[in-house]
Amino acid sequence: xxxxxxxxxxxxxxxxxxxxxxxxxxxxxxxxxxxxxxxxxxxxxxxxxxxxxxxxxxxxxxxxxxxxxxxxxxxxxxxxxxxxxxxxxxxxxxxxxxxxxxxxxxxxxxxxxxxxxxxxxxxxxxxxxxxxxxxxxxxxxxxxxxxxxxxxxxxxxxxxxxxxxxxxxxxxxxxxxxxxxxxxxxxxxxxxxxxxxxxxxxxxxxxxxxxxxxxxxxxxxxxxxxxxxxxxxxxxxxxxxxxxxxxxxxxxxxxxxxxxxxxxxxxxxxxxxxxxxxxxxxxxxxxxxxxxxxxxxxxxxxxxxxxxxxxxxxxxxxxxxxxxxxxxxxxxxxxxxxxxxxxxxxxxxxxxxxxxxxxxxxxxxxxxxxxxxxxxxxxxxxxxxxx
Amino acid sequence: xxxxxxxxxxxxxxxxxxxxxxxxxxxxxxxxxxxxxxxxxxxxxxxxxxxxxxxxxxxxxxxxxxxxxxxxxxxxxxxxxxxxxxxxxxxxxxxxxxxxxxxxxxxxxxxxxxxxxxxxxxxxxxxxxxxxxxxxxxxxxxxxxxxxxxxxxxxxxxxxxxxxxxxxxxxxxxxxxxxxxxxxxxxxxxxxxxxxxxxxxxxxxxxxxxxxxxxxxxxxxxxxxxxxxxxxxxxxxxxxxxxxxxxxxxxxxxxxxxxxxxxxxxxxxxxxxxxxxxxxxxxxxxxxxxxxxxxxxxxxxxxxxxxxxxxxxxxxxxxxxxxxxxxxxxxxxxxxxxxxxxxxxxxxxxxxxxxxxxxxxxxxxxxxxxxxxxxxxxxxxxxxxxx
Numbered sequence: 001x002x003x004x005x006x007x008x009x010x011x012x013x014x015x016x017x018x019x020x021x022x023x024x025x026x027x028x029x030x031x032x033x034x035x036x037x038x039x040x041x042x043x044x045x046x047x048x049x050x051x052x053x054x055x056x057x058x059x060x061x062x063x064x065x066x067x068x069x070x071x072x073x074x075x076x077x078x079x080x081x082x083x084x085x086x087x088x089x090x091x092x093x094x095x096x097x098x099x100x101x102x103x104x105x106x107x108x109x110x111x112x113x114x115x116x117x118x119x120x121x122x123x124x125x126x127x128x129x130x131x132x133x134x135x136x137x138x139x140x141x142x143x144x145x146x147x148x149x150x151x152x153x154x155x156x157x158x159x160x161x162x163x164x165x166x167x168x169x170x171x172x173x174x175x176x177x178x179x180x181x182x183x184x185x186x187x188x189x190x191x192x193x194x195x196x197x198x199x200x201x202x203x204x205x206x207x208x209x210x211x212x213x214x215x216x217x218x219x220x221x222x223x224x225x226x227x228x229x230x231x232x233x234x235x236x237x238x239x240x241x242x243x244x245x246x247x248x249x250x251x252x253x254x255x256x257x258x259x260x261x262x263x264x265x266x267x268x269x270x271x272x273x274x275x276x277x278x279x280x281x282x283x284x285x286x287x288x289x290x291x292x293x294x295x296x297x298x299x300x301x302x303x304x305x306x307x308x309x310x311x312x313x314x315x316x317x318x319x320x321x322x323x324x325x326x327x328x329x330x331x332x333x334x335x336x337x338x339x340x341x342x343x344x345x346x347x348x349x350x351x352x353x354x355x356x357x358x359x360x361x362x363x364x365x366x367x368x369x370x371x372x373x374x375x376x377x378x379x380x381x382x383x384x385x386x387x
Numbered sequence: 388x389x390x391x392x393x394x395x396x397x398x399x400x401x402x403x404x405x406x407x408x409x410x411x412x413x414x415x416x417x418x419x420x421x422x423x424x425x426x427x428x429x430x431x432x433x434x435x436x437x438x439x440x441x442x443x444x445x446x447x448x449x450x451x452x453x454x455x456x457x458x459x460x461x462x463x464x465x466x467x468x469x470x471x472x473x474x475x476x477x478x479x480x481x482x483x484x485x486x487x488x489x490x491x492x493x494x495x496x497x498x499x500x501x502x503x504x505x506x507x508x509x510x511x512x513x514x515x516x517x518x519x520x521x522x523x524x525x526x527x528x529x530x531x532x533x534x535x536x537x538x539x540x541x542x543x544x545x546x547x548x549x550x551x552x553x554x555x556x557x558x559x560x561x562x563x564x565x566x567x568x569x570x571x572x573x574x575x576x577x578x579x580x581x582x583x584x585x586x587x588x589x590x591x592x593x594x595x596x597x598x599x600x601x602x603x604x605x606x607x608x609x610x611x612x613x614x615x616x617x618x619x620x621x622x623x624x625x626x627x628x629x630x631x632x633x634x635x636x637x638x639x640x641x642x643x644x645x646x647x648x649x650x651x652x653x654x655x656x657x658x659x660x661x662x663x664x665x666x667x668x669x670x671x672x673x674x675x676x677x678x679x680x681x682x683x684x685x686x687x688x689x690x691x692x693x694x695x696x697x698x699x700x701x702x703x704x705x706x707x708x709x710x711x712x713x714x715x716x717x718x719x720x721x722x723x724x725x726x727x728x729x730x731x732x733x734x735x736x737x738x739x740x741x742x743x744x745x746x747x748x749x750x751x752x753x754x755x756x757x758x759x760x761x762x763x764x765x766x767x768x769x770x771x772x773x774x
Contacts (some may be wrong), residue, residue, distance in 0.1 A: 042720070043729045050711065071698060071723045079719060087715045278764060311458060312465060324437065328474045332466060333429070338456045342430045343730055 002183070003200035005227050007032075007259045007280075011265035013373040017251060017278035020368040022354035023259055025091040025143040025233045026197030027083060030058040032259065033368075035271060035361045036093060037354055038288060041066040042076075042086040045288055045349040046343075049088055054324070055354050059143070061283045064136055069119055072137035080185075080193030081141030092142040093283075096133040096175075099151055099264075109149060110167065130175035134201075138182055141196040146230065147175040150203040154237035161208040164233070168206045169220040171209065176201065176224050186203040199228035202261060205250050208233055218253035228259040231279070235265045244273050250277035268297065270359045272377050275364055287357045291349035294338045295365040297356040301387040305331060305349065306338035323355035389570070390587035392530065392614050394419075394646045400760040404638060404665030407755040410446075410528040410646055412478040414470060417445040419646065419667040420755075422658060422748045423480060425675060428453040429463075429473040431677055433730075433737040441711070442741050446478035446530070448670045452487035452726030456506055460526035464736055465611075467580030468528030479529040480670075483520040483562075486538055486651075497537060497554065517562035521588075525569055528583040533617065534562040536591040541624035548595040551620070555593045556607040563588065563611050587614035590646060592637050595620055596629040605614055605640035615646040618666070622652045631660050638665035655684065655747045656771045659764050662751050674744045678736035680731055681725045684743040688774040692718060692736065693725035710742035 004026035011020040023030040025328040036051070037044050039060045044052060052060070062082055069071060069278055079085040082092055101108045101115045108117035114129030137145035148171050152164035179201045187195040203221035207213035220230035231250045234243045243265065251260050261281035262274045271282050287297065294306035298318035303310070305317065316326035317334065325334075325348045337345035391413035398407040409538035411418040424431050424439070431439060439447070449469055454460060455601045466472040466520050488495045488502045495504035495758055501516030517535040518644045524532035535558050539551035566588045574582040590608035594600035608616055618637045630652065638647050648668035649661045674684065681693040685705035691695070692704065703713035704721065712721075712735045754763035 041723075041727045041729060043731045046730045048713070048731060048734060066727075070727050071719075075699060079701060079717070085717075085720055085723075087717075087720065120592075180705045203537060212604055312462060314466060320698060328436070330466070330472075330474075332462075333474065336428075336472075338455070341458050343433045343733060344430045344435060346730060347435060348733070359577060379478075 001328055003143075003198050005200035006016055009227070009257065011369045013276075013368050014371065017248070018275045018368050018373050018375070019278065019280070019365075020083055020365050021259070021280060023091075023280070025059075027089060027091045028058060030091055031269070031365055033275045033361055033364055034281055035285040035357045036061045036281060037357075038063070038285050039086070041070065042082065043291065044350070044354075046346040047354070049086065051347075051351055052088070053090075055351070055358055057090065057354070057358065059093060059281075060088060062094045062140065062142060063091055063100060064094050064097035064140065067094075067140060068136050069121055070099060073136040074165070077139035077141070077189075078191040080190055081139075081196040081279060083196065087158040091144070093144040093261075093281075094140050094142040094146065095263075096146045097136065098133065098148045102151055103126055107338060112167075112170075114171070117365065124341065131178040132180060133343040134175055134178040137199065138179075138186060142199050143197070144228065145179075145199045145201050147172050147201065147203055147226075149206060149232050151206065151233045151236065152208060152209060156208060158210065161206075161210055161213055164208075164222075165206045165213045165217045167219065168204065172203050172224055176203075176226070195344065202226050202228040202230050202259075204230040204232040205254070206233045206261070207246070207250075209238050209246045211249055213222060214246060214250050215253060218250055220286075222255060228261060229254045230261040230263050232263050234262065235270075238268075243270070244281055246282040247274055247279060248277035264303065268357060269380055271357070271360065272364060272380045275368075276373070276377055282321040287353035288350050291353040292346045294345070294349065294350050297353050299383070303331075303335055307335070310380050312334040316355070317349075317352050321352065321355065321359075323352050325349075325352040325355075379386075390530075390585050390614055392758060394615070394618045394644065396644065398541045398756045400438050400663075400755050401758065403663040403760040403764070404635070404667065405751075405755050405760050406667070407752050408646070410478075410592060410667070412446075414476060414478045414530055415445060416753055417478050420658070420662045420748055420751055421446060421668055422744045423670040424744075425450070425670055426473070426475075426506060427674050428457065431737070431741075432679065433733040434741070435590055438474070438592065438738055439475070440477075440736075442738070442745055444745065446480060447475060449479055449481045449527065449529060451484035451520065451527065454481075454527060455523050455587065456508055457482060460523040464526035464528070464576075467577055468526075468583040470528070470583065471580065471729075474648055480531040480648075480668075481527050481533065482650075483528040483533045483535040484515055484523065485520065487670070488515055489538055490557075499554075499557075500725065501535065501558070508621050509688045517558040518565040521562055521565040521569060524586065525566075525573060525587070529586050530584070531615065532586045532588050532591055533615075534559050536593060536619050536622045538593065539595060539625065541595060541630035543595060545597065548593075548597055548600055551595075552593045552600045552604045552607075555591065555604065559608060559611055563590075563613070587616060587766040589615040589617050589646075591617040591619040591650070592641070593620045594633070594637075596625050596633045596643075598636055601633060601637050602640060605637055609642060610642075615648060616641045616646040617650050619650045620636075621649065627657075630657070631664060635664035655744060656767055657669065658744070659751060659767045661766055662755075663760070672724065674740035675737050678740040679733045681732070682765050683736050684740050686770070694722070694724050697722040704736075704739050705743070708739065708742065708746075710739050712736075712742075713741040
């Protein structure tokens with residue numbers, strides 16, 4: 001494979017491991033550190049793609065598990081890939097599907113071959129192997145695809161975590177081989193569409209909060225060699241400081257000149273803490289899922305906007321926010337929309353929360369470039385502590 | 388009361404009763420004939436107000452029944468009226484709430500005083516009188532408000548229809564009196580907000596498909612005198628031709644220089660047929676409700692877009708349509724969104740259906756002004772017959 005992905009670091013913070021970069025993809029350049037909104041089944045819930053463009057989203061995450069089940073990766077391939085299918089011209093990263101399969105309580109199990117699972121939709125039996133995860137993602141044709149990994153929940157015994165690290169290492173090798181050997185055939189069979197650009201592939205470091213296992217996992221991944229590396233297996237139940245420490249350690253073990261992606265993390269402060277530890281990419285369902293549950297992020301903390309206390313509140317969600325929702329709609333109106341179950345409730349809250357996240361990342365990038373990241377981070381910590 | 392409403396006829400069709408006009412309101416000028424999308428509880432389901440502006444919606448309909456129950460008309464009054472509450476700067480018409488109360492199967496009954504009903508939300512008991520309908524709507528402060536009327540379902544005996552006509556006539560008198568006597572107090576008590584412009588009030592002609600009762604009802608209404616008149620009690624089960632005939636008869640009985648509103652009608656062809664009979668305003672839940680049920684309007688007829696036959700269809704919903712949905716998204720993608728229950732499904736289908744309706748009305752207005760309405764109507768009839 002010859003992916004178009006190229007990572008360029010343009011500024012480094014002197015006091016932390018933070019760096020600002022440009023991740024060049026065949027679907028535009030992504031400014032890092034970046035937050036990637038989650039577009040589960042080919043849609044960020046409640047948003048139009050026009051909304052995402054208005055938010056200046058530069059890269060989206062798609063969930064392989066959901067797209068594999070519906071509408072099916074072969075259908076998306078026949079449509080020319082996920083970008084064309086969902087009409088999204090900017091960058092896309094897809095996960096491997098493994099994390100979601102693992103989350104199917106009672107419906108999945110790990111074997112050496114891969115994950116055996118039953119669909120949450122119809123109970124049909126499937127096997128997700130490292131090779132299958134590559135095959136599915138190549139059909140989706142994102143800009144970045146992920147290897148199949150085994151994410152061990154917290155708490156877990158040393159043996160369980162070690163088993164996950166070694167299983168992930170063996171799958172990583174198989175996944176990389178499958179990816180490399182698919183190169184020759186990638187351009188054939190796009191149903192009359194121009195073949196999409198070839199995706200890059202990221203490895204994933206596991207190891208829980210165990211330093212030695214993190215080291216073993218990182219060494220295994222870098223030895224195989226990927227276009228970028230993710231820190232997996234965090235934010236699964238461990239304490240915040242343990243997340244931060246494990247992310248810091250793992251980032252230090254990864255190649256300096258390649259992108260690092262902290263999976264499934266977190267709050268706005270978590271993102272800033274991750275950036276301080278050398279992370280370039282983040283994803284999390286928090287801004288979008290919370291929005292649909294009426295929980296909105298503001299500079300003064302989270303509001304549960306469906307509460308009766310906002311019924312007559314004519315202020316915007318966040319008076320310091322510049323998004324179209326805060327420029328136009330009152331808390332009272334949005335509260336009413338939640339109270340009556342109007343679709344618009346989720347749409348307005350989601351747009352605002354994503355704006356809050358993306359605006360935080362924009363400020364983080366500016367602070368790094370201006371050499372002011374340390375004081376920016378201190379400010380975020382102080383504001384968070386005061387809430 | 389001194390409402391800002393002023394109606395101006397700018398073109399008449401020579402072959403039919405169609406006319407093109409301008410309905411000047413305090414919230415902008417509405418080009419007629421016009422279709423008014425239904426914004427039930429202060430939101431057109433699935434749309435942002437930005438979407439409605441992009442559609443060039445000039446007037447929206449709000450449902451008094453829903454807004455009275457949630458968030459309550461006093462809360463909306465304290466927010467400065469419905470325009471401010473929902474941040475909609477263009478014109479609004481509100482219904483009286485009577486039709487929805489009547490539709491509450493087993494929960495409502497008619498007395499001389501008004502409707503006694505129980506809330507569909509919590510079973511609480513309420514009485515909606517002609518005076519109360521005025522009070523609630525004055526708190527909402529739309530541009531146009533409707534009198535309380537009794538809409539008799541079809542089929543009904545002559546006696547039932549006659550009873551409805553006479554009940555409506557007595558309520559109309561009471562509603563007009565309440566409206567006129569509220570003028571002095573209208574500007575007081577807007578919670579620090581500038582008082583909104585005073586609404587106009589429309590009467591409603593009942594009488595089913597009975598010519599003599601329609602005549603009696605129209606004479607009663609025009610004798611009281613309103614800023615405009617609605618044709619009510621149609622599209623409740625009678626045959627299409629009966630709807631058209633009753634609308635035609637009623638329009639002929641109403642003042643030539645005032646706006647006429649056909650309530651709750653209908654399909655795109657129904658709108659054109661109504662225009663041919665001298666109607667200026669329409670509302671219907673069809674484009675929005677159908678959209679949420681995956682039924683979309685196209686020049687080639689209605690599509691049930693969640694059908695598996697569209698799973699791989701890369702064409703837009705309607706290749707002749709210029710809306711943003713048809714310029715960007717495929718049938719296959721929209722079908723997938725419906726299949727997976729994504730919110731975006733309803734949003735895209737609703738925008739398209741409203742565009743289709745509003746575009747049809749735009750073409751009707753252009754045809755009237757260009758003296759080509761007869762041939763336009765023939766074209767619509769032929770296209771409809773061929774489907």
